[in-house]
Amino acid sequence: NYQAMIRLSKVLKNNNLKYIGYDKFMKKPQIKRTTGLVGVPVQSKWRRMMIELSEDILKKVGEKIPEGVFYRTAVEQNFKFIKVVVENERDVEKVEAILNRGQVEQIIMMAEDELQLIDRMADWKPWIVDETDIHIEKDHLSNGLDYQFPTSFSPPTNDDLAYEKPNYVNNASRRYTKQEIDEIEAAMKELAEIKSKKKAAL
Numbered sequence: 468n469y470q471a472m473i474r475l476s477k478v479l480k481n482n483n484l485k486y487i488g489y490d491k492f493m494k495k496p497q498i499k500r501t502t503g504l505v506g507v508p509v510q511s512k513w514r515r516m517m518i519e520l521s522e523d524i525l526k527k528v529g530e531k532i533p534e535g536v537f538y539r540t541a542v543e544q545n546f547k548f549i550k551v552v553v554e555n556e557r558d559v560e561k562v563e564a565i566l567n568r569g570q571v572e573q574i575i576m577m578a579e580d581e582l583q584l585i586d587r588m589a590d591w592k593p594w595i596v597d598e599t600d601i602h603i604e605k606d607h608l609s610n611g612l613d614y615q616f617p618t619s620f621s622p623p624t625n626d627d628l629a630y631e632k633p634n635y636v637n638n639a640s641r642r643y644t645k646q647e648i649d650e651i652e653a654a655m656k657e658l659a660e661i662k663s664k665k666k667a668a669l
Contacts, residue, residue, distance in 0.1 A: 499559065502572050513571040514553055520578040521550035527582065531589040538588055542581065549574065 499509050510516060524546045532539035549566060556562050559571055568574050 517553045521546040527585050536594045
């Protein structure tokens with residue numbers, strides 16, 4: 468009767484269950500209220516999004532990246548695993564625990580980025596090695612990386628680092644002459660030019 472249906476409805480609601488007929492009940496999939504991450508909304512259709520993204524990624528990486536390339540192998544293994552987990556599990560908390568890659572919303576964002584990265588990797592072709600790459604690698608092995616300090620380098624002492632920026636207008640402890648100010652400004656200008664040339668050469 469009507470009263471029994473109301474009582475059943477309350478029980479189902481309190482226990483997060485859904486009646487599917489013939490005395491059978493199914494646990495409703497959990498929906499988060501918030502991700503707790505700024506700018507990352509809850510995705511109520513996360514299962515469909517993750518499955519479709521995984522399928523798109525697997526299709527694109529198979530078409531654009533040659534077989535046997537490590538990047539393709541890693542992407543295929545990663546998103547085949549994600550697809551299987553999501554297809555076989557409806558509970559968002561269990562999916563997040565099994566994948567162990569953050570919240571499903573974060574995994575969706577990662578998958579969207581991967582779709583774009585596949586196009587770039589197809590353009591870059593980092594798996595192709597030419598004579599220039601071999602020469603650069605040999606140079607690094609023989610001379611060290613560009614950012615390594617020369618063997619004659621000695622780090623500055625604390626006295627060298629103790630620098631107080633001069634106040635050209637009014638400095639009670641030190642008054643600079645015009646010649647000193649010109650020399651400082653010339654040195655700063657030269658340093659700025661060197662930095663600008665280095666930046667342009669990169």
